[in-house]
Structures are given as C-alpha cells and as structure tokens.
Amino acid sequence: MANHQKIIIAIDGFAATGKSSIAKRLSNSLNYIHIDSGSMYRAATLFALRLDSKNNLNPKKIIQSLSEIKIEFKTIEDGQLIFLNNENVSSEIRKPHVTNQVSKLAKIPELRSYLVKLQKEFGRDKGIIMDGRDIGTIVFPEAECKFFLVGNVEVRAKRRYFEQRNKDNKETYEKVLKSLINRDKLDTDRISSPLVKAEDAVKIDVSDLTIDDVYNRMWSHIKKKLNKI
Ligand code: DC
Numbered sequence: 743m744a745n746h747q748k749i750i751i752a753i754d755g756f757a758a759t760g761k762s763s764i765a766k767r768l769s770n771s772l773n774y775i776h777i778d779s780g781s782m783y784r785a786a787t788l789f790a791l792r793l794d795s796k797n798n799l800n801p802k803k804i805i806q807s808l809s810e811i812k813i814e815f816k817t818i819e820d821g822q823l824i825f826l827n828n829e830n831v832s833s834e835i836r837k838p839h840v841t842n843q844v845s846k847l848a849k850i851p852e853l854r855s856y857l858v859k860l861q862k863e864f865g866r867d868k869g870i871i872m873d874g875r876d877i878g879t880i881v882f883p884e885a886e887c888k889f890f891l892v893g894n895v896e897v898r899a900k901r902r903y904f905e906q907r908n909k910d911n912k913e914t915y916e917k918v919l920k921s922l923i924n925r926d927k928l929d930t931d932r933i934s935s936p937l938v939k940a941e942d943a944v945k946i947d948v949s950d951l952t953i954d955d956v957y958n959r960m961w962s963h964i965k966k967k968l969n970k971i
Contacts, residue, residue, distance in 0.1 A: 761891055842921060878890070892948070944960075
C-alpha cells in the first residue's frame with residue numbers, strides 16, 4: 743500500500759463476529775498496530791478474580807486497585823501476547839472462568855474509564871486498528887474508519903464452538919450458545935457505554951459471509967478512505 747497518512751480504524755460488534763481475526767489481518771496488510779480491547783477487559787477480570795481467594799468479584803476492591811493493573815501487548819510472528827503485570831496471560835484470559843465473568847466487570851464505569859484511557863494512549867500516534875464494543879463511540883469517536891459487525895447468534899455460537907474445540911476448552915455447543923446470548927444481552931443492556939453502532943460506522947452482517955468476504959469488504963472501504971486523505 744502506498745505511503746498514506748496513518749488513520750485510526752475502529753471495529754465494534756457482537757461477540758464471535760470475527761472482529762479480532764479480521765483486525766489482525768488488516769493490521770498486517772497496513773502495517774498498523776492491532777489492539778484487541780476485549781483482551782484488556784479479560785485481563786482486568788483475571789486480575790479482579792485473583793483479588794479474592796474465592797474468585798468472587800468485588801467491585802469496591804477492584805476500583806481501589808485499578809492503578810495496580812498494568813497491561814502490555816507484545817507482537818509475535820503469529821499474533822499477539824497480552825501481559826498482565828509482566829505475566830503472559832494470553833491463554834488464561836480465554837478460559838471459561840474469565841469469559842463467564844467479564845461482562846460483569848465490563849459494566850463498572852470506573853474500570854471502563856481506566857481502560858479507555860490506556861486505549862486512547864495506544865492510539866496517540868494513529869496507525870492503529872482497535873476492536874471492541876465502544877471503540878467508534880467512546881474510545882476513538884474521531885476514527886476515520888468505523889465498522890460495526892453483527893451476526894445471527896447461532897451462526898456465531900457454532901463458529902466459537904468449533905474454534906474452541908481445537909483448543910483445550912471443551913464446552914458443549916449449548917453452553918457456548920447460552921453464554922453468547924447472555925453476553926449479547928449484557929453488552930447491549932449495559933448502562934455504561936453499551937454496545938451501539940456509531941452513526942458513521944459501516945454495518946456488516948457476517949452471518950452468511952466468510953472471514954475472507956468480511957475482510958474484502960472492509961479492505962475496499964479502507965482503501966477508499968485512504969485514497970481520499
Ligand atoms: O471481545 P471479547 O469477547 O474478548 O470481549 C470480552 C468482554 O469485554 C465482553 O463481554 C465485552 C467486554 N468489552 C467491552 O465492554 N468493551 C470493549 N471495548 C471490549 C470488550
């Protein structure tokens with residue numbers, strides 16, 4: 743790609759719509775940084791669970807300890823690692839004990855503000871693709887390119903189920919579906935920064951599309967944008 747001015751690309755949408763995989767591919771094509779903001783909420787959840795020996799979430803304790811949460815990313819050949827206070831937690835944050843608690847934590851306004859501040863810092867020099875739920879609305883409302891991914895919940899659950907079968911998380915399809923339905927509800931009903939489409943975001947329904955189709959649609963939109971600046 744020619745040497746264009748760097749921009750910010752925000753990808754929001756429902757869980758398991760392929761946001762992170764596509765963002766990763768786009769970031770390789772553009773030579774941009776990719777930040778999966780969901781992994782930051784997951785790392786913060788792991789931190790919060792460890793604050794209590796019984797693995798209960800205690801919002802008061804979490805708010806008091808925010809400044810102790812240090813999150814860093816390291817890019818490796820086939821992806822990205824996330825470090826919580828210097829510990830590589832990339833695998834642990836994908837396990838059910840974190841996944842099933844993260845929405846509860848993501849509704850704490852103080853924690854959101856803390857993470858949004860870190861996310862804004864990552865985007866200071868532009869040249870970034872960030873995916874999440876509130877990137878085009880709250881983190882980077884000024885982003886030049888915004889996408890909003892939606893998809894049928896059963897299609898998403900099937901994809902997530904097969905993805906997980908190849909790893910060591912062995913949840914049944916029914917459990918994955920139930921957890922997605924629950925997370926959709928928590929994401930959209932949340933009072934603090936609920937999942938909503940930014941007015942200027944391009945909406946893509948991924949239900950009948952392959953990852954390649956979605957990537958190509960986004961890529962042509964980004965190219966058009968870059969050619970205009
Ligand atoms: O994308 P994910 O499934 O890894 O996200 C984990 C959780 O974090 C999900 O329940 C929604 C929440 N989240 C959020 O509230 N805001 C973001 N920008 C990203 C994720």
